[in-house]
Amino acid sequence: MILNNYAGELAALLVALFWTITALSFEVATKRIGSLPVNITRLLFGFIFLTLFTTIHRGVPLPFDAGNQQWIYLSLSGLVGFVFGDYFLFASYRLISSRIAMLIMTFVPPVTAFLGWIFLGEHMSLQHLAGMTLTVCGIAITVVSRPNGGKMQLRYPAKGILFAFLGVLGQAGGLILSKIGMGDYDPFASTQIRIITGFLGFLAIIAFTGRLGKVMKSLNDRKALTGITAGAFFGPFLGVSFSLVAIKFTTTGIASTLMAIVPILIIPPSALIMKQKIGPADYIGALISVAGVVLFFV
Numbered sequence: 001m002i003l004n005n006y007a008g009e010l011a012a013l014l015v016a017l018f019w020t021i022t023a024l025s026f027e028v029a030t031k032r033i034g035s036l037p038v039n040i041t042r043l044l045f046g047f048i049f050l051t052l053f054t055t056i057h058r059g060v061p062l063p064f065d066a067g068n069q070q071w072i073y074l075s076l077s078g079l080v081g082f083v084f085g086d087y088f089l090f091a092s093y094r095l096i097s098s099r100i101a102m103l104i105m106t107f108v109p110p111v112t113a114f115l116g117w118i119f120l121g122e123h124m125s126l127q128h129l130a131g132m133t134l135t136v137c138g139i140a141i142t143v144v145s146r147p148n149g150g151k152m153q154l155r156y157p158a159k160g161i162l163f164a165f166l167g168v169l170g171q172a173g174g175l176i177l178s179k180i181g182m183g184d185y186d187p188f189a190s191t192q193i194r195i196i197t198g199f200l201g202f203l204a205i206i207a208f209t210g211r212l213g214k215v216m217k218s219l220n221d222r223k224a225l226t227g228i229t230a231g232a233f234f235g236p237f238l239g240v241s242f243s244l245v246a247i248k249f250t251t252t253g254i255a256s257t258l259m260a261i262v263p264i265l266i267i268p269p270s271a272l273i274m275k276q277k278i279g280p281a282d283y284i285g286a287l288i289s290v291a292g293v294v295l296f297f298v
Contacts, residue, residue: 008250011242012258018239019102020265024273025231026090027098032227033218035090036211040202041219041228043082046236047195053237054188063189073181074193077174082198083205085170088163095160096143099270099282103142103263104164106135106289109256111172116252119176127295134292142285175256179247187244195236260293 029038055061063070092101110132116122143156154161174194182190206212219225246255263286270276 012246018234022235023098025227027093029224029227032224037215037218042232043199045232049237075197077177078194078197081174083201089167092163096156101164112256131292131295138289
């Protein structure tokens with residue numbers, strides 16, 4: 001009974017775990033071969049995983065039973081979330097690391113809640129505004145420093161921080177479009193539609209920029225390919241699908257809140273596996289940001 005009552009919340013917590021694994025995997029791959037090859041390859045792998053699953057789960061390999069509303073809004077969601085949002089998010093990994101990018105992504109819940117208030121009529125209160133303020137403060141503590149008592153300055157490249165914030169806009173917009181389009185339709189089949197559109201979007205970019213040869217050559221990197229495979233399994237397959245389960249059974253604001261604990265989950269593996277230096281400001285910033293996000297849930 002409890003599981004049924006909190007199905008959306010539990011799904012969102014699983015998403016946070018999946019996305020922690022995904023972020024680390026894609027950071028490795030992106031630093032080796034770049035964001036464009038990683039993006040299109042992980043969508044292809046994710047589509048294969050989903051097609052196998054839906055064939056077993058639904059008895060239908062592809063979303064042939066989706067209506068016009070599902071195809072229109074979920075396709076737009078794929079373009080906004082995968083093509084626009086994830087392209088810039090992955091590009092930020094090379095510049096500021098997946099850990100800092102995931103911290104900036106804690107701003108997704110405030111943006112999602114704001115968009116949900118505008119387009120879905122979901123409630124937004126003064127408590128939400130306080131949560132937004134805390135989240136921004138936590139991010140600022142981590143990315144801004146004052147060396148030797150001097151002027152405030154960014155600890156990380158401004159371009160990388162900008163790219164991560166563009167990723168925020170893409171993910172928030174993608175969630176809203178997904179909720180509008182999915183309705184009562186199957187979350188995994190909905191993700192298939194998003195991935196199909198996202199893949200075609202990246203394919204168009206590659207064709208337009210003439211980078212197909214470079215993308216194909218980059219896939220000879222076995223370490224990058226291993227990272228893409230792991231990231232695709234826990235990202236486009238499990239992570240994105242469970243995120244749609246989450247927003248199906250709870251509000252987009254609550255779902256995004258629980259998904260946003262990734263900055264805390266990612267600190268230990270970043271230090272132990274990626275050998276990144278973690279200082280007091282990193283812990284404090286992550287905790288304050290997540291505390292701000294929690295205000296959307298309480």
